[in-house]
Amino acid sequence: MTSVRSWDGSDLPLPSLTRLATRDINEVHDHMSRMFCPHDLRVEGGNPPLAFRHHQASLKSVTFNATDYGNPYGRVVVNIPPTDVLYLVQFSLRGVAQITQDNATFELHPGQMCVLGPDAKVRQMFGDGYKHFTVKMDKSGLEAILAQELGFRPGDLHFSQQPVRLEGAAAAFAQLVRTVCDNLDSGIETGLSGFNHARASGAVEETLQRLLLAAVPHNHSDLFDAPASCPAPYYVRRVEEFIHEHAQAPITLEEMIVVSGVSARSLHAGFRRFRNTTPMLYLKNHRLDLARRQLREGADTGVSVTEVALACGFTHLSKFARDYLERFGERPSMTLKRMSGR
Secondary structure, X not given: OOOHHHHOOOOOOOOOOEEEEEOOHHHHHHHHHHHOOOOEEEEEXXXXXXXXXXXXXXXXXXXXXXXXOOOOOOEEEEEEXXXXXXXXXXXXXXXXXXXXXXXXXXXXXXXXXXXXXXXXXXXXXXXXXXXXXXXXXXXXXXXXXXXXXHOOOOOOOOEOOOOEEOOOHHHHHHHHHHHHHHXXXXXXXXXXXXXXXXXXXXXXXXXXXXXXXXXXXXXXXHHHOOOOXXXXXXXXXXXXXXXXXXXXXXXXXXXXXXXXXXXXXXXXXXXXHHHOOOHHHHHHHHHHHHHHHHHXXXXXXXXXHHHHHHHOOOOOHHHHHHHHHHHHOOOXXXXXXXXXXX
């Protein structure tokens, strides 16, 4: 497996996965434009003999990129237009990058990470000997995870334009990136990498996305980070009562918002903070609990799983069975059979 020393700037990560090694600045420009997006690239302070290297590994939609422009002196300047579809998570491995994102300028040092958003113009200046590591993530995938966690789509996602230290969730994100990349790199020779397995790669990507949302402040952090506590405010209790009284009937999120008397954002924030869930997940779990009680109580009356599911507000029977299995560890038919055999 790749030595940990490869992550302290003494070498470049993913050494077995070289995508390009060249001394031609034009070849560098064409290659990096294909790998990321079209951009401007130039060298200031003369024309040094570059020794460019780019190493890359992928899961499904997430790619990991280690880059060394091999610039012995002067500066490499990169101007990136808005990508619209990509978030770029960047680490400095050696040296310092000066980054301007829209109107905010900062320096990115080793031991820090930052997120370059899809809607910003980005200008980067790399000093001599600079090496960096970039995780490329699709905007659609990251925002889908955020919506899944919140239970609704909260609008565009905007991360802080300042770097964060590799502490807490940021350290966990960086460590998982290193573990995955070292495993993918070693798997080239041994064929034993597990992270790119078809059954695992998607889950690994989702974990990275959730850690990033926890690591770097963004405009929805108040909802994403909201802790659970009690007692719940009146609007949460009001929606809970409404769900308990009407669980068998079709209930929409819009109806819950009207019942609560507050905005969609406040309602979701309340459920996240005081119930550690979302309104729609609360509704689903209440219906599942109701179905389990009815299956247990109706085992001797000849009731069917379909009848119970429909009576508890479920209209998609296969999804009901899947959700029931996930929540209780057994299929609804097994609950019915087990209780009938008492």
